[in-house]
Amino acid sequence: MKRGVAFIRGISMFGSKNYTKEDISGCLRHIENKNMKIIGMYGNDNVIFEKNDEIQYAAVGSKIEQCLAKTFNIDFSVTTRSLNTIHHLLDNFEEES
16 A cells, blocks of 8 residues: 545635544545545644555545535545655755755
């Protein structure tokens, strides 16, 4: 299984979409299956997940968007990145500093 992070945009900004970590994580437990699993959250807008090769990172983001929209009756925008990509970004930034 490969790990990734889903960044949920706009939560708790300017008093809108003010949902708790428990609200979000409870909702996302419904989309877990053999292809993906929610590992945890950082804050209420960063979701750490694992996925297998049967599903793309973007598809995980779409599933999260759909689940949140269905639960909270409002549109959400989610961006996903592999943990490998995040590590490379950090490594490259540290080299330039």
